[in-house]
Amino acid sequence: xxxxxxxxxxxxxxxxxxxxxxxxxxxxxxxxxxxxxxxxxxxxxxxxxxxxxxxxxxxxxxxxxxxxxxxxxxxxxxxxxxxxxxxxxxxxxxxxxxxxxxxxxxxxxxxxxxxxxxxxxxxxxxxxxxxxxxxxxxxxxxxxxxxxxxxxxxxxxxxxxxxxxxxxxxxxxxxxxxxxxxxxxxxxxxxxxxxxxxxxxxxxxxxxxxxxxxxxxxxxxxxxxxxxxxxxxxxxxxxxxxxxxxxxxxxxxxxxxxxxxxxxxxxxxxxxxxxxxxxxxxxxxxxxxxxxxxxxxxxxxxxxxx
Amino acid sequence: xxxxxxxxxxxxxxxxxxxxxxxxxxxxxxxxxxxxxxxxxxxxxxxxxxxxxxxxxxxxxxxxxxxxxxxxxxxxxxxxxxxxxxxxxxxxxxxxxxxxxxxxxxxxxxxxxxxxxxxxxxxxxxxxxxxxxxxxxxxxxxxxxxxxxxxxxxxxxxxxxxxxxxxxxxxxxxxxx
Numbered sequence: 001x002x003x004x005x006x007x008x009x010x011x012x013x014x015x016x017x018x019x020x021x022x023x024x025x026x027x028x029x030x031x032x033x034x035x036x037x038x039x040x041x042x043x044x045x046x047x048x049x050x051x052x053x054x055x056x057x058x059x060x061x062x063x064x065x066x067x068x069x070x071x072x073x074x075x076x077x078x079x080x081x082x083x084x085x086x087x088x089x090x091x092x093x094x095x096x097x098x099x100x101x102x103x104x105x106x107x108x109x110x111x112x113x114x115x116x117x118x119x120x121x122x123x124x125x126x127x128x129x130x131x132x133x134x135x136x137x138x139x140x141x142x143x144x145x146x147x148x149x150x151x152x153x154x155x156x157x158x159x160x161x162x163x164x165x166x167x168x169x170x171x172x173x174x175x176x177x178x179x180x181x182x183x184x185x186x187x188x189x190x191x192x193x194x195x196x197x198x199x200x201x202x203x204x205x206x207x208x209x210x211x212x213x214x215x216x217x218x219x220x221x222x223x224x225x226x227x228x229x230x231x232x233x234x235x236x237x238x239x240x241x242x243x244x245x246x247x248x249x250x251x252x253x254x255x256x257x258x259x260x261x262x263x264x265x266x267x268x269x270x271x272x273x274x275x276x277x278x279x280x281x282x283x284x285x286x287x288x289x290x291x292x293x294x295x296x297x298x299x300x301x302x303x304x305x306x
Numbered sequence: 307x308x309x310x311x312x313x314x315x316x317x318x319x320x321x322x323x324x325x326x327x328x329x330x331x332x333x334x335x336x337x338x339x340x341x342x343x344x345x346x347x348x349x350x351x352x353x354x355x356x357x358x359x360x361x362x363x364x365x366x367x368x369x370x371x372x373x374x375x376x377x378x379x380x381x382x383x384x385x386x387x388x389x390x391x392x393x394x395x396x397x398x399x400x401x402x403x404x405x406x407x408x409x410x411x412x413x414x415x416x417x418x419x420x421x422x423x424x425x426x427x428x429x430x431x432x433x434x435x436x437x438x439x440x441x442x443x444x445x446x447x448x449x450x451x452x453x454x455x456x457x458x459x460x461x462x463x464x465x466x467x468x469x470x471x472x473x474x475x476x477x478x479x480x481x482x483x
Contacts, residue, residue, distance in 0.1 A: 014354045018388055021358050025381040028366070032377040046370055050318055054371075057326040065330070129325035131372050134337065134442045135420055138373030140325070166373060180373045202438050 047169035054129035121274030127266045137180035144171040154272040160237035160260035186229045190222040208255040317364040338450040349390035361387035410451030417443040
C-alpha cells in the first residue's frame with residue numbers, strides 16, 4: 001500500500017506542480033491588480049537588483065554612440081551649425097515676445113485676484129531602459145522613492161507630456177507612456193478649449209475620446225493638458241491632431257494625434273514632484289490635519305500659514 | 307546550484323539587452339524577444355519543475371519592467387514553457403528551419419494569448435490593439451525566429467563550457483532526454 005501510494009505520488013508530482021505553478025501565477029496577477037503591499041515590496045526588491053544592469057548597459061551604449069556621433073560622423077556639421085544659430089535667433093525673439101505676454105498675463109491675473117500658480121518642483125531623471133514587450137509602452141528611470149518620486153506623478157520634458165509614474169522602487173521607477181493603451185489624460189484642444197480624454201493607441205499615436213460632435217476640431221490643432229486631474233499641470237503640450245473621425249452617428253467624435261515628444265528617443269525626463277494648489281487642496285481634504293490658528297489684528301482667527 | 311543560477315543570470319542579461327540595446331537600434335517593429343528564445347531553449351533541455359520556476363521568474367521580471375498592469379507574462383511564460391515541453395518529443399529541432407518555425411509559432415501563440423487576456427481583463431473594448439497583430443507581432447515573431455538558431459548555438463556553447471554534461475539542467479527522476 002505504501003509502495004503503491006509512493007508510486008502514485010511520483011507519477012502525479014509533475015502535473016500537480018504544473019497546476020500549482022500556473023494557479024500561483026493567477027494569484028500573483030490578482031494581488032498585483034489589487035496592489036497588495038507584499039507584491040509591491042517584492043517588485044521593488046527585484047527592480048533594485050535588476051535595474052543597475054540596465055543602467056550599466058545604457059551607459060555603455062551611450063558612450064559608444066557618443067564616440068560615433070561626436071568624432072566619426074562629423075558630416076554636414078558646419079551647415080547644421082549655421083542653421084541652428086539662425087533658429088536660435090528666431091526662438092530668442094519669440095521667447096522675448098512670450099515673456100512680455102506672460103508678464104502682461106500675470107498682471108491681469110493679479111488684477112482679477114486669481115490665485116497664483118505655484119510652479120511645481122521637479123526631479124530630473126535619466127531613462128535607463130525601455131519596455132521589453134511590444135504590447136506595452138513604458139520606460140524605466142533612475143529616480144525612485146528616495147528622490148521623492150511617487151506613483152501617479154506626472155512625467156514631462158521640455159517638449160511636452162511623457163506619461164506618469166506606474167511603479168516605484170527606492171532608486172528606480174517605471175513610467176507609463178501616454179501611448180500605452182492603459183494611459184488616459186484629461187486634455188483640451190488649445191484653440192477651441194474643447195475637452196476630451198486622450199488615450200494611448202499602442203503605436204506612437206494617441207487618440208482623443210469623448211470629444212463632443214458639436215465641438216470643432218481640425219487637423220493641426222494642438223492638444224494640451226486641462227489640469228483637471230491634478231497630477232498634470234494645466235497647459236502642457238500633449239500633441240497635434242493628425243486625423244479626425246466623426247463617424248456616421250453618435251454623440252462623440254474621435255481624433256488621432258501624434259505626441260509632441262518623440263517617445264522612441266527619450267533620454268532625460270522631468271518628474272513633477274511638487275503639486276498645484278488644486279492637488280494640494282485635494283490632499284489636504286483627504287488628510288484632515290489640524291491647523292494652529294493665528295489671531296490677526298481685529299480678532300479674526302485664520303489658519304497658520306504652512 | 308550553478309544549473310539554476312546560470313540560466314537565471316542569463317535571463318537577466320537577456321532582459322537587460324532587450325530593454326536597452328535592442329530598443330536603441332532602429333528596429334522598433336522587429337525587435338526580437340530574446341527572453342522567449344531562452345525560455346524555449348530551457349523547455350527543450352530543462353526538467354519541468356526547475357524550468358517552470360525559471361520561466362515564471364523570467365516572466366515576472368518582464369512584467370516588472372513593463373507597463374503591464376496585470377502581470378500577464380508571469381502567466382504566459384510558464385504556460386508557453388510547458389506547452390513547448392509537451393511538444394518537444396515530437397519535433398526535430400536540429401535544423402535551422404525547424405528551430406525558426408518552433409520559436410516563430412510559439413511567439414505568435416504567446417502574442418495571441420496576451421491579446422486574449424487583455425480582452426478578457428479590460429472593461430472596455432481594445433479594438434485598436436488588433437492591428438498590432440500585423441504591424442508588430444508578425445514581424446517580431448519572424449525576426450525572433452530568425453535569430454533563434456544563432457542564440458540556441460550560443461547558449462549551447464555556454465552550457466558546454468560551464469557544465470560537465472552536455473545538457474544544461476538536472477535530470478529529474480523519470481525524465482529522459
